[in-house]
Amino acid sequence: MGLNFEASAGQALAVTGPNGSGKTSLLRLIAGLLAPAAGSLDLDGGDTELTLPEQSHYLGHRDALKPALSVAENLSFWRDFLGGAAGDLAPCLRAVGLGHATHLPAAFLSAGQRRRLSIARLLVVRRPVWLLDEPTSALDAAGQDLFASLTRDHLGSGGIVIAATHAPLGIEALELRMGGAA
Numbered sequence: 001m002g003l004n005f006e007a008s009a010g011q012a013l014a015v016t017g018p019n020g021s022g023k024t025s026l027l028r029l030i031a032g033l034l035a036p037a038a039g040s041l042d043l044d045g046g047d048t049e050l051t052l053p054e055q056s057h058y059l060g061h062r063d064a065l066k067p068a069l070s071v072a073e074n075l076s077f078w079r080d081f082l083g084g085a086a087g088d089l090a091p092c093l094r095a096v097g098l099g100h101a102t103h104l105p106a107a108f109l110s111a112g113q114r115r116r117l118s119i120a121r122l123l124v125v126r127r128p129v130w131l132l133d134e135p136t137s138a139l140d141a142a143g144q145d146l147f148a149s150l151t152r153d154h155l156g157s158g159g160i161v162i163a164a165t166h167a168p169l170g171i172e173a174l175e176l177r178m179g180g181a182a
Contacts, residue, residue, distance in 0.1 A: 017178030023164035067107035084125035
């Protein structure tokens with residue numbers, strides 16, 4: 001199957017389709033976690049010194065958190081791992097509604113709070129492309145609204161969002177429909 005799509009600065013692309021249709025695989029290809037069998041992936045206008053994966057955040061459907069580390073320690077780990085500048089994490093944690101939980105171990109967080117902490121990772125290091133796999137899973141209505149607001153801010157600053165989803169994202173998005181499983 002051939003696939004061709006384009007998303008410009010300030011645009012969101014919602015990748016939809018049934019389970020097993022390749023939505024997650026597409027995101028993993030763009031993120032550099034899988035090698036394409038053929039074709040190419042390009043980011044026009046990005047930093048020419050960096051690859052597309054180096055300019056992207058990949059937020060998988062599983063939250064990549066260490067349960068024994070505190071909320072702040074988890075976010076600090078990702079900031080350092082992703083090459084961000086040292087600085088105050090509090091604004092990012094407040095932005096996702098976790099300012100009160102800074103010192104709690106991640107193991108104590110609810111599923112929705114763990115998802116919010118994962119979303120904070122998108123804010124702690126600025127990258128133009130957000131690759132999101134079921135980003136609103138486990139979020140309550142307030143969390144979904146918060147996610148939509150943060151995403152609109154990212155798009156408003158020229159970012160790009162490509163999201164695999166079964167649920168509405170609360171933002172205006174182009175749609176790429178993946179075919180069904182064989």
